[in-house]
Amino acid sequence: MSHANVETNIKPAYDAEITAIATYVLTYAIDSELAYETARLCLMDTLGCGMLALRFPECTKLLGPVVPNTLVPNGVTVPGTSFSLDPIKAAFDIGVMIRWLDFNDTWLAAEWGHPSDNLGGILAIASYLSNQRLAAGQTPLTMRDVLTAMIMAHEIQGVLALENSFNRVGLDHVILVKIASVAVITKLLGGDLDTIQRALSLAFVDGQALRTYRHTPNAGSRKSWAAGDATSRAVNLSLLALKGEMGYPSALTAKTWGFYDVSFKGQPFHLQRPYGHYVMENILFKLAFPAEFHAQTAVECAVILHRQIKARLSDIEKIVLTTHESAIRIISKTGELHNPADRDHCLQYMVAVPLLKGTLVAEDYEATVALDPKIDALRDKMVVIEDVNFSRDYHAPEKRSIANAIQIFFMDNTHTDKITIEYPIGHKRRRHEGIPVLLSKFSNALATRFPKHQAARILSACQEQTAFEHLSVVDFMNLWRI
Secondary structure, three states, rough: OOOOOOOOOOOOOOOOHHHHHHHHHHHHOOHHHHHHHHHHHHHHHHHHHHHHHHHOOOOOOOOOOOOOOOOOOOOOEEEOOOOOOOOOHHHHHHHHHHHHOOOEEEOOOOOOOOOHHHHHHHHHHHHHHHHHHHHHOOOEEEEHHHHHHHHHHHHHHHHHHHHOOOOHOOEHHHHHHHHHHHHHHHHOOOHHHHHHHHHHHHHHHOOOOEEHHOOOOOOOOOHHHHHHHHHHHHHHHHHHHHHHOOOOOOOOOOOOOHHHHHHOOOOOOOOOOOOOOHHOOOOEEEOOOOOOOHHHHHHHHHHHHHHHHHHHHHHEEEEEEEOOHHHHHHOOOOOOOOOOOHHHHHHHHHHHHHHOOOOHHHHHHHHHHHHHHHHHHHHOOOOEEOOOHHHHHHHHOOOOOOEEEEEEOOOOOOOOOOOOOOOOOHHHHHHHHHHHHHHHHHHHHHOOOOOOHHHHHHHHHHHHHHHHHHOEEEHHHHOOOO
């Protein structure tokens, strides 16, 4: 009798990629003051974005308990609200607020994404654990614990993104939020190596989101809550692993049924560098404009050009946008734009508005602004071309630029200078210029949600690094309750 087609049911060791992540979060000691300082600024900026989002009913309608008026003992405060929720729903709500306006930090590589999206799960679990500990007479976690988890989540998401393009196989980048969140959350919950590996395997075999909702003709509002969904899902999977739910050791490499064969065209992950604290130190802050990050420098160019062309709009013959390959692939689009999510992922729209107005704010994506016929008239005159040097420097580890250029040509054969900006204000190369803008952005965001005395207390608590790190999570979260 032939046994050639009989599979041998021997369970392997955990995939090396899973073990590497679990080992990193358990054993790596972060010794970078810059990483911790940047993480504090990142947390401020991220929660500030959440406060700005609370002005939009399409966001707030998604928040709160699944069953109205549910009471959760020792529940998690959703910053800027009166909600006290279970950690799974709280992670979703915080994640939704953070991402709604596309204004939090960004990481650009073979895969792009927003590592601060992980804060939804991190803050929810840190608050949940701290409330439980306080109720039991134990010491709550500190904000340094939160910053450590943020640095590690940024690193996992960012390093996996460097040379692995999930978008090219149709998967949304929020898979990396789920993976990074589940690793650091399980550690916060007290998981050992085996528990973290089990949780990671559960995340990899989980259903992964498609990018359908980010691209024409289906661009829509799910892109604003997808990361909240991912970090919330991570909390759920971590809690299951802590209860002893079994793992799947070859979740990535299993022949036919593993992630690589099913979802990654049979290719393994490539890691450019070991896990450390590189990503947090090099994160891109989105400070000047609530615009998809590949367009940030284009918007800045448009603001510069506004004064030169605002009196000559009817004389414009052609607007040449020179950009990099990723921007062309992701956000260059023509035709009708159907909703705010469609508009804030359209390079031409994000350039047209500041050419007309001299600025770009979140409200400019709403229909009341989009109905202005001058916007589409400018879009129709735009030509988008790639500069191969821009594309090369986008991926270069020593540069990681996000360059754009704009030049405007008029019917009388005159033209503006070609305005080129390689690095947005939130880039590490412009960090000293960017920090004052970040602090102003944060202060202004607090003012939209809190009375002056409460906003002042929050701002004071976040200002000094050492004092902030020693602040208990319970005291920090109480500052944000309405």
